[in-house]
Amino acid sequence: MIKADIDKFKEFIRQKLGIELPDQSDDSLQTFLSSRLDDVNQNTVSEYIKRLLKNNYQKEEFKKLAEAITNGKTSFFRHAEQLSSLCTIVKQLAPKWPTPLNVWSAGCSTGEEVYTLAIALNERGVKAQVTGSDVDGNAIETAQAGTYPPDKLKHLEKDLVDKYFVRQSEGSYAVNELLKTRTRFLSHNLVGRTYPTSESGWWHVILCRNVLIYFSRPSMSRVVEKFSRVLSPGGLFLLSPTESIHGLFPQFKLIERNGSYFYQLKQPGEQLNGTELNDNGTDALSTHIGGWPSVTTAADNNPWSKPPLLDLSEQDTEPQGSTADDSDGGGTAATHVVMDKRAIEQAIDAFQSGDRDDAIMLLFKHLKKLPQDFIGRMTLGNALTGIRDFDGAIEQYLIALDIDPLSAEAHFLLGMAYRKANNLEPAIREMKNTLFLDKGLWLASYYLADVLIKAGKKNQAKNAYENTVSNINKKSMKDYQFLSYLHGMNDAINYKSDIKLLCVKRLRSL
Numbered sequence: 296m297i298k299a300d301i302d303k304f305k306e307f308i309r310q311k312l313g314i315e316l317p318d319q320s321d322d323s324l325q326t327f328l329s330s331r332l333d334d335v336n337q338n339t340v341s342e343y344i345k346r347l348l349k350n351n352y353q354k355e356e357f358k359k360l361a362e363a364i365t366n367g368k369t370s371f372f373r374h375a376e377q378l379s380s381l382c383t384i385v386k387q388l389a390p391k392w393p394t395p396l397n398v399w400s401a402g403c404s405t406g407e408e409v410y411t412l413a414i415a416l417n418e419r420g421v422k423a424q425v426t427g428s429d430v431d432g433n434a435i436e437t438a439q440a441g442t443y444p445p446d447k448l449k450h451l452e453k454d455l456v457d458k459y460f461v462r463q464s465e466g467s468y469a470v471n472e473l474l475k476t477r478t479r480f481l482s483h484n485l486v487g488r489t490y491p492t493s494e495s496g497w498w499h500v501i502l503c504r505n506v507l508i509y510f511s512r513p514s515m516s517r518v519v520e521k522f523s524r525v526l527s528p529g530g531l532f533l534l535s536p537t538e539s540i541h542g543l544f545p546q547f548k549l550i551e552r553n554g555s556y557f558y559q560l561k562q563p564g565e566q567l568n569g570t571e572l573n574d575n576g577t578d579a580l581s582t583h584i585g586g587w588p589s590v591t592t593a594a595d596n597n598p599w600s601k602p603p604l605l606d607l608s609e610q611d612t613e614p615q616g617s618t619a620d621d622s623d624g625g626g627t628a629a630t631h632v633v634m635d636k637r638a639i640e641q642a643i644d645a646f647q648s649g650d651r652d653d654a655i656m657l658l659f660k661h662l663k664k665l666p667q668d669f670i671g672r673m674t675l676g677n678a679l680t681g682i683r684d685f686d687g688a689i690e691q692y693l694i695a696l697d698i699d700p701l702s703a704e705a706h707f708l709l710g711m712a713y714r715k716a717n718n719l720e721p722a723i724r725e726m727k728n729t730l731f732l733d734k735g736l737w738l739a740s741y742y743l744a745d746v747l748i749k750a751g752k753k754n755q756a757k758n759a760y761e762n763t764v765s766n767i768n769k770k771s772m773k774d775y776q777f778l779s780y781l782h783g784m785n786d787a788i789n790y791k792s793d794i795k796l797l798c799v800k801r802l803r804s805l
């Protein structure tokens with residue numbers, strides 16, 4: 296089979312499944328194609344593609360293709376911390392939503408994510424109906440059957456297994472009636488024209504975890520845009536903890552709970568820096584359009600079967616920034632009011648003229664009066680780092696992050712303090728958080744590479760060095776709103792070309 300055939304087939308996959316297959320997949324694709332061409336008595340890739348296109352993708356054949364191409368890896372309680380944070384927010388928001396609330400797990404593979412959600416929400420006393428969908432019809436059949444071998448349930452506490460599963464005579468476990476009534480499944484291609492909606496017209500939560508990583512950038516943009524049209528205003532959208540769309544879609548705002556990030560669909564008319572979910576979980580703007588529609592879903596009265604489908608094909612629009620690969624990721628949204636600028640300036644002056652203890656004392660005094668002053672906390676963290684009191688600095692940055700969890704600078708400086716304290720895993724986490732919030736902050740990917748090397752993670756470090764070089768080439772960090780208290784960091788920015796050379800050198804040695 297020639298490379299042109301493989302490329303033609305990859306283009307077909309890109310158009311029909313939205314998936315961008317890397318060159319590394321050429322060999323396995325060739326094996327798959329050769330065996331399928333033999334089985335279906337076709338001689339050329341073009342004939343095979345024609346056959347797939349006939350009669351709505353020749354359902355059975357398309358199923359085989361989707362199964363071979365897509366990666367269906369999943370498990371019960373995958374990314375458990377993120378799910379736990381999700382349940383916390385949903386519980387806070389649920390009183391404003393109609394009962395039962397509607398959750399969609401898009402790209403659910405063999406169903407573990409769907410049943411996990413139904414269990415986790417039920418355990419929190421939230422009544423929810425969870426719909427799972429996937430392009431892989433075989434995966435959906437497995438999901439629907441809801442029977443799993445014992446080792447699939449090994450991460451579940453015994454109490455939960457007893458409560459939600461029934462042991463079968465041959466040793467496997469089947470989901471019980473409660474889970475069956477709270478869940479349903481359908482075959483659905485995210486790249487297709489129609490999107491499912493719930494009986495009330497909206498989803499309150501949409502999860503699409505570990506799916507869009509395989510998508511080309513334009514397909515990913517179109518999919519997220521479509522999600523935003525079937526998600527209820529104020530509803531939540533989740534990717535996996537390592538995927539980010541921050542800053543790409545103005546209709547979403549980023550919110551943070553216990554270290555996990557979620558996208559919340561803004562209410563109509565909501566300002567760009569509009570109201571975020573506050574600490575009580577009450578969303579001041581959810582009354583903006585008269586609160587949540589009070590709808591009794593069909594599930595209350597009717598057997599819960601297929602969700603209504605919405606045709607979104609005519610309304611395709613590119614989201615803002617979605618095609619600009621050099622987007623700066625949005626940066627930090629919050630503006631910090633310096634509550635007592637003079638006190639901070641005095642402290643910085645004292646610090647710079649060598650009176651470090653005085654500076655720190657001034658800052659502590661200032662923060663006693665104004666404990667919520669973000670800039671004061673950051674300045675104190677910076678000063679404590681300057682005298683090598685890393686634990687003290689970490690404490691201040693953590694408080695700063697309580698005040699503004701979405702500050703890329705605070706995550707970055709916290710990461711730097713952990714790095715200096717030789718606390719590698721938290722340093723890696725914080726550098727990743729920084730890049731999640733502002734992927735243009737190349738200094739963070741540079742230090743991420745540095746800590747990854749120290750932690751012995753060479754391959755990941757290589758990626759981080761490569762990202763540093765590409766971000767240095769793409770964006771000037773001179774534009775970055777570094778705050779004046781970041782002594783030392785501004786110097787590093789001036790050595791941009793030296794850092795680039797250093798990265799290239801390290802990449803050669805890795």
Ligand SMILES: C[S@@+](CC[C@H](N)C(=O)[O-])C[C@H]1O[C@@H](n2cnc3c(N)ncnc32)[C@H](O)[C@@H]1O
Nearest residue numbers: 365366367368369402404430431484485504505
């Ligand atoms: C790695 S699994 C993720 C499963 C689950 N969301 C999780 O995180 O555990 C990715 C799933 O995305 C599905 N998928 C890939 N392309 C899709 C598409 N165009 N439409 C719907 N599902 C798709 C695959 O079939 C696969 O089951």
